[in-house]
Amino acid sequence: TVDNNRLDHLMEERLPDHIITLFQNIGQLADEANVKVYVVGGFVRDLLLGVNNLDIDLVVEGDGIAFATRLARFLRARLRVHEKFGTAMILWEDQKIDVATARREFYQHPAALPQVEASNLRQDLYRRDFTINALALQLNLPSFGYLVDFFSGRKDLDQGLIRVLYNLSFVEDPTRIIRAIRFEQRYDFTMEVETLEFAHEAISRKMIGEVSHERMFDELLLILQEKNPVPALRRVTEMNLWDYFLPDLEWSERLERELTTLTELYQEVKDRELVPLETRWMPYFLILTKHMKPEGVKLAIDRYPLKMWIREAIVELASTNEQTGLLMEQSLQYGKLSDLDKLFQGWSIEAFLALRASYALPKTVELLEAWHIIKKCKTIITGKELKEMGIKPGPHYKTLLNQMRWDRLDGIVQSYEEELEHLRELLFELGFVSKD
Numbered sequence: 257t258v259d260n261n262r263l264d265h266l267m268e269e270r271l272p273d274h275i276i277t278l279f280q281n282i283g284q285l286a287d288e289a290n291v292k293v294y295v296v297g298g299f300v301r302d303l304l305l306g307v308n309n310l311d312i313d314l315v316v317e318g319d320g321i322a323f324a325t326r327l328a329r330f331l332r333a334r335l336r337v338h339e340k341f342g343t344a345m346i347l348w349e350d351q352k353i354d355v356a357t358a359r360r361e362f363y364q365h366p367a368a369l370p371q372v373e374a375s376n377l378r379q380d381l382y383r384r385d386f387t388i389n390a391l392a393l394q395l396n397l398p399s400f401g402y403l404v405d406f407f408s409g410r411k412d413l414d415q416g417l418i419r420v421l422y423n424l425s426f427v428e429d430p431t432r433i434i435r436a437i438r439f440e441q442r443y444d445f446t447m448e449v450e451t452l453e454f455a456h457e458a459i460s461r462k463m464i465g466e467v468s469h470e471r472m473f474d475e476l477l478l479i480l481q482e483k484n485p486v487p488a489l490r491r492v493t494e495m496n497l498w499d500y501f502l503p504d505l506e507w508s509e510r511l512e513r514e515l516t517t518l519t520e521l522y523q524e525v526k527d528r529e530l531v532p533l534e535t536r537w538m539p540y541f542l543i544l545t546k547h548m549k550p551e552g553v554k555l556a557i558d559r560y561p562l563k564m565w566i567r568e569a570i571v572e573l574a575s576t577n578e579q580t581g582l583l584m585e586q587s588l589q590y591g592k593l594s595d596l597d598k599l600f601q602g603w604s605i606e607a608f609l610a611l612r613a614s615y616a617l618p619k620t621v622e623l624l625e626a627w628h629i630i631k632k633c634k635t636i637i638t639g640k641e642l643k644e645m646g647i648k649p650g651p652h653y654k655t656l657l658n659q660m661r662w663d664r665l666d667g668i669v670q671s672y673e674e675e676l677e678h679l680r681e682l683l684f685e686l687g688f689v690s691k692d
C-alpha cells in the first residue's frame with residue numbers, strides 16, 4: 257500500500273537534486289541534534305500544486321537558533337540571527353533558508369503585531385493564515401518527506417479552497433483578507449463560505465482601517481508582484497477595498513485594459529533582462545495613479561514610503577498623452593536613436609513601460625531594446641578630456657557631450673578619431689575655437 261502522507265516520491269520528481277540533498281542533510285543534522293525539523297508554509301503548498309517555489313522556511317521543535325547555527329556551519333553558509341524572535345536566516349549560495357523556533361503567537365489587541373512564545377509545531381501552524389499554508393514536511397530521516405497535515409490543508413488544496421484556521425483570524429490580522437484575495441486569484445481558488453463571511457464581517461467592522469499605511473502598501477506591492485495582478489485588483493474592486501489602498505481610485509474598463517496590456521507586455525518580454533524583475537510592479541502602480549485625480553495622487557504620495565524617483569515618475573507620466581507615445585514610435589521608425597534619447601531623457605524604464613501599456617502602443621520590445629542601447633552608449637571623450645583640451649567648464653559641456661553621444665547613437669561617429677574630429681567641428685560651430 258502507498259502511504260499518501262509520504263511525499264518523498266513527489267519531492268524526487270519535482271525538486272532539484274541539490275534541494276533534496278540539502279533536505280537530507282538537514283534531516284540528518286536534526287537527528288543528531290535531537291530536534292524535529294520541518295519545511296513549512298508556501299514551499300509545501302507549492303510542492304503539492306506543482307508550482308516552483310524555492311523559499312525554504314524551516315520550523316524547529318526545539319532551539320531554532322542553535323539548529324540554524326549548526327546548519328550554517330555544516331553548509332559553510334552565512335548566518336543572521338534574530339535573537340528576539342527566535343529566528344535565523346541562512347544564506348547558502350543563492351539559496352535563502354529561514355529557520356524559526358516553533359512558536360505560539362498571541363495578539364495583545366486586534367491588528368497589533370503579535371507577541372511570541374516558544375511552542376510546538378501544531379500551535380505554530382495553527383497561528384497561520386490559511387489551511388493551505390499550514391502544511392509541514394518532516395525532514396528527520398526516519399520520517400523524511402512525511403506530510404504533517406493537522407488542518408486538512410491538503411483537502412483544501414485539492415478542492416481549491418482558501419480557509420482560515422480560526423474565526424478571529426481576519427480580526428487579528430486584517431491583512432490576511434488581502435492575502436486571501438491574492439492566493440485565491442493566483443491559484444484560481446475560492447474562499448470557503450465561512451471564511452468569506454468572516455472576511456466580510458471584518459471588512460464591515462472596518463478592521464482593515466486599523467492597519468498601518470506601510471503594511472497596506474506592502475500588501476499592495478505583493479499584489480502588484482503577482483504574475484498577473486489584474487484579477488486580484490478586480491477582486492479588490494468587487495470587495496470595495498480601494499479606500500484602504502488608493503482612496504481616490506475609480507476602477508474602469510479602460511484602467512483594466514491598460515493593466516492587462518502591461519501583463520501581456522511582460523509575457524512578451526519574459527525573463528529577458530530588458531525590464532528589471534524587482535521593479536516590475538511599478539508600471540502597474542503608475543498606471544493606477546494615472547487614473548486618479550491629482551488630489552488622490554497627492555494623498556497616495558503623502559501616505560506611502562515612495563522613493564523620490566517613483567514620485568517623479570508619477571508626475572512625469574501624468575503629463576503625457578497619446579502623442580508622447582507616438583513621437584517615440586516615429587523616432588524608432590526613422591532609426592534615429594538620438595530623437596528617442598531626447599524624448600525620454602531622464603525617464604525611468606518603468607515610466608516608459610507604463611506609458612506604452614497605457615496607450616497599447618506596438619513594438620514595445622523593440623523600443624526596450626533601443627532603450628538599452630541608448631543607456632549603454634557612451635562617448636569616449638569625457639568632461640575630463642574637454643578640460644584637458646583647455647575648454648572652460650560650464651553648461652556647454654553638457655551640450656557638447658550630448659551632441660557627441662547623439663552622433664554616436666545615430667552612427668555618424670564610430671571611432672575615437674571620428675569623435676575627436678567631430679568635437680573640433682562642434683567647438684568651431686559653437687565659436688570656441690577658430691577653424692584650425
Ligand code: CTP
Pocket residue numbers: 296297298299311383384385386389390429431432435
Ligand atoms: N503568514 C500568516 N499571516 C500573514 C502573513 C504570513 O499567517 N499575515 C504565514 C503564512 O502561513 C505563510 C507564512 O507566514 O505561509 C510565510 O509568509 P509568506 O512568505 O508571505 O507566504 P508564502 O505563503 O510563502 O507566500 P508567497 O507564495 O506569496 O511568497
